[in-house]
Amino acid sequence: MILxxxxxxxxxxxxxxxxxxxxxxxxxxxxxxxxxxxxxxGLAAGVVGSFAVLRRRAMMSDTLSHATLPGIAxxxxxxxxxxxxGRSLPVLLAGAALxxxxxxxxxxxxxxxxxxxxxxxxxxVLSVFFGLGFVLLSYIxxxxxxxxxxxxxxxxGQTAAMSTADAILIGVVGTVSLLAVAALFKExxxxxxxxQFADVQGWPVGAIxxxxxxxxxxxxxxxxxxxxxxxxxxxxxIPPATARxxxxxxxxxxxxxxxxxxxxxYTGAALSALMPRFPAGGVIVLVAGALxxxxxxxxxxxxxxxxxxxxxxLSLDIESQHVLRRVFETAESGVNTVGMDTFPLSRLALTxxxxxxRRRAVIAHxxxxxxxxxxxxxxxxxxxxxxxxxxxxxxxxxxxxxxxxNADLAPSHVHRSADLVEHVLDGEIVRRLEEELARSGRLxxxxxxxxxxxxx
Amino acid sequence: MSLTTFLQLDLPAMxxxxxxxxxxxxxxxxLVLRRQSLMGDAVSHAVLPGxxxxxxxxxxxxxxxxxxxxxxAALIAVALIELVRRYGRxxxxxxxxxxxxxxxxxxxxxxxxxxxRNVDLxxxxxxxGQLEDVLWLAPTSLSSLADWSVWAQMPREVTTLxxxxxxxxxxxxxxxxxxxLASFDPALASALGFRAGIIDLGLMVLVGVVAxxxxxxxxxxxxxxxxxxxxxxxxxxxxxxxxxxxxxxVFAAVAAxxxxxxxxxxxxxxxxxxxxxxxxxxxxxxxxxxxxxxxxxxxxxxxxxxxxxRxxxxxxxHSAA
Numbered sequence: 001m002i003l004x005x006x007x008x009x010x011x012x013x014x015x016x017x018x019x020x021x022x023x024x025x026x027x028x029x030x031x032x033x034x035x036x037x038x039x040x041x042g043l044a045a046g047v048v049g050s051f052a053v054l055r056r057r058a059m060m061s062d063t064l065s066h067a068t069l070p071g072i073a074x075x076x077x078x079x080x081x082x083x084x085x086g087r088s089l090p091v092l093l094a095g096a097a098l099x100x101x102x103x104x105x106x107x108x109x110x111x112x113x114x115x116x117x118x119x120x121x122x123x124x125v126l127s128v129f130f131g132l133g134f135v136l137l138s139y140i141x142x143x144x145x146x147x148x149x150x151x152x153x154x155x156x157g158q159t160a161a162m163s164t165a166d167a168i169l170i171g172v173v174g175t176v177s178l179l180a181v182a183a184l185f186k187e188x189x190x191x192x193x194x195x196q197f198a199d200v201q202g203w204p205v206g207a208i209x210x211x212x213x214x215x216x217x218x219x220x221x222x223x224x225x226x227x228x229x230x231x232x233x234x235x236x237x238i239p240p241a242t243a244r245x246x247x248x249x250x251x252x253x254x255x256x257x258x259x260x261x262x263x264x265x266y267t268g269a270a271l272s273a274l275m276p277r278f279p280a281g282g283v284i285v286l287v288a289g290a291l292x293x294x295x296x297x298x299x300x301x302x303x304x305x306x307x308x309x310x311x312x313x314l315s316l317d318i319e320s321q322h323v324l325r326r327v328f329e330t331a332e333s334g335v336n337t338v339g340m341d342t343f344p345l346s347r348l349a350l351t352x353x354x355x356x357x358r359r360r361a362v363i364a365h366x367x368x369x370x371x372x373x374x375x376x377x378x379x380x381x382x383x384x385x386x387x388x389x390x391x392x393x394x395x396x397x398x399x400x401x402x403x404x405x406n407a408d409l410a411p412s413h414v415h416r417s418a419d420l421v422e423h424v425l426d427g428e429i430v431r432r433l434e435e436e437l438a439r440s441g442r443l444x445x446x447x448x449x450x451x452x453x454x455x456x
Numbered sequence: 457m458s459l460t461t462f463l464q465l466d467l468p469a470m471x472x473x474x475x476x477x478x479x480x481x482x483x484x485x486x487l488v489l490r491r492q493s494l495m496g497d498a499v500s501h502a503v504l505p506g507x508x509x510x511x512x513x514x515x516x517x518x519x520x521x522x523x524x525x526x527x528x529a530a531l532i533a534v535a536l537i538e539l540v541r542r543y544g545r546x547x548x549x550x551x552x553x554x555x556x557x558x559x560x561x562x563x564x565x566x567x568x569x570x571x572x573r574n575v576d577l578x579x580x581x582x583x584x585g586q587l588e589d590v591l592w593l594a595p596t597s598l599s600s601l602a603d604w605s606v607w608a609q610m611p612r613e614v615t616t617l618x619x620x621x622x623x624x625x626x627x628x629x630x631x632x633x634x635x636x637l638a639s640f641d642p643a644l645a646s647a648l649g650f651r652a653g654i655i656d657l658g659l660m661v662l663v664g665v666v667a668x669x670x671x672x673x674x675x676x677x678x679x680x681x682x683x684x685x686x687x688x689x690x691x692x693x694x695x696x697x698x699x700x701x702x703x704x705x706v707f708a709a710v711a712a713x714x715x716x717x718x719x720x721x722x723x724x725x726x727x728x729x730x731x732x733x734x735x736x737x738x739x740x741x742x743x744x745x746x747x748x749x750x751x752x753x754x755x756x757x758x759x760x761x762x763x764x765x766r767x768x769x770x771x772x773x774h775s776a777a
Binding site (some may be wrong): 043053056057059060061062109110113115117119120121123124128129131132134135142156207231233234236237238241243245277281282283284285286293296302307437439 | 469470488491492493494496497501540543544545546547549550552553554558560561562568569583646677678680681683684685687688691692719723728729730731732733735736737738739740742743746750751757758760761
């Protein structure tokens, strides 16, 4: 309890009790409304974004969101000139949607019908449209209506200004786009993973792409108010990218992306409510970013850490297997009059250029696998180690024989290939190698290790 | 408009815009050819946290700390994008989207902290620049230009951008052969023993440096437009790299001067009270030039394509030609 009461400081940092209260929707009607609205938005963006990311349309959504600015400004100018209320949200969002569609159309024309690559087309549209928007904004500023602030909130977002009507709008639009994704799930999946196949099968790939782009437009436009047009790409791209790190299955990825998006929106809005100096749009994206980088490091499937561990494990395995085979070959050569299970591994140092730490690591790995045991200050193979050394050498030499017989390689040229492949020969391949060699009468009987095809 | 106002207000702004657009267009040629156009976009967004952190640490808008902070942020962004792309097994677009949006968000959040410390900084100036604030108060008349001390008082933005232009030009001239090879055939470049990775990195460093040098005066939106539009326009008009670079520089200069004139004087010509944003107008002008080329380019334009397609359907015998 001491912790709970003393962490509140004058610097505006909230204490844990406050945080829990706000996170449990106890932070007042408006804060809770914003949190639920942004969470719904994150959910919808994550679902639609999953397909955008898989279809490699990430930067297209960025282009789209930047391209909305002149639409917003023009909608304001036109509505004001016609005597209407320029700041009305539906008017501005309609302008945003139109300009976004125009931008996407311009990218399409340029990348499809000229020699310019798609990325150049996107960059050109993004910057030119945004520049036009800025020119129009500076014009609006000269009108002296004081409305430019209201329009600039779309650039960085103004989550706190969300009204009940806005939250309902986001909820409705989000639900509609979820239903659309559910209805088009099969088509979207096909186009995301194998557009050529879809085309050959007679699916209207262009129309499906168009539907996906329409969904991205909808999600982008309703996100403008929450996170602003520069950061709207974050909620479309980051949660799906995070989800992709955890799974290879589309259904799970969409569900995870929705969850990550919702959590980012909910937590980000809560944090920003607790700390008034932190703008909501930025904090939401930072929460999403933290989830991404945590996953990037820790995900068991595609994470950096697990990848590094896997790599380490593999290189230790390979090194250990080389040691085992070398013990076998040394014992076989008869130079040492000791058996394989009494041959001290330290003697290998004479023939292998090992650094000491590397040797210790390999021996530790072999010991952990139960293939090596310590005896009288030395390390020798266990029974299992001897069997494993035999198996590895046998596989190595079966592969060499196979190459000599079936690939017409000279005996002096087969060792290198076998050296690489011996670590990954599984039972099935070994069985087929045996069959193949038995057919040509080259298979040594009773599972013994064949003689080496070349001088060891 | 008197000559003095032109010298004090318009000339320095035009020079800043011109130097910025020329440096960007020069590098843009290689970005467009290497399909890295959006890297300019990503990097110029990602420098924001570096700039803000430098402001927070130093407490002023001194040039060097900001430059160092922004360049560091640009390099971090490039490295992170490559890391995420390679080890997260994502396409480049996704990796860029993830990294630059997170870094920009970090910058936006940091700016709010800076605001409480009375540091004069907002995200708007990074996006749009403050071209109109580039003032050169020294010259009082045309004859005063003969005085060297007047030139020595050229505003910092202009001299910085001139330096960036010199550095980029020298670098491109020195590594012309390498850049050309790595842009058209990276595999051959590697096979011949050029370090394609080093060339890549060098190009990205230059992109970062130019983006940083230009952001304050012209803003990152104009930087992105100038990385892409002039080079893309030139790409539609020629197949020779040297011609393409030369043309892109011409288009960049036309966009810079034309856009500035349109923004500063255009509204007055049509009877509006005051000027509109110059950096935005320069971006729009470069876009208009690009749009013109997209439609009318003699060999790669939409109209030509259409004529070819039509004559092919009308006269199938000659469609092969």
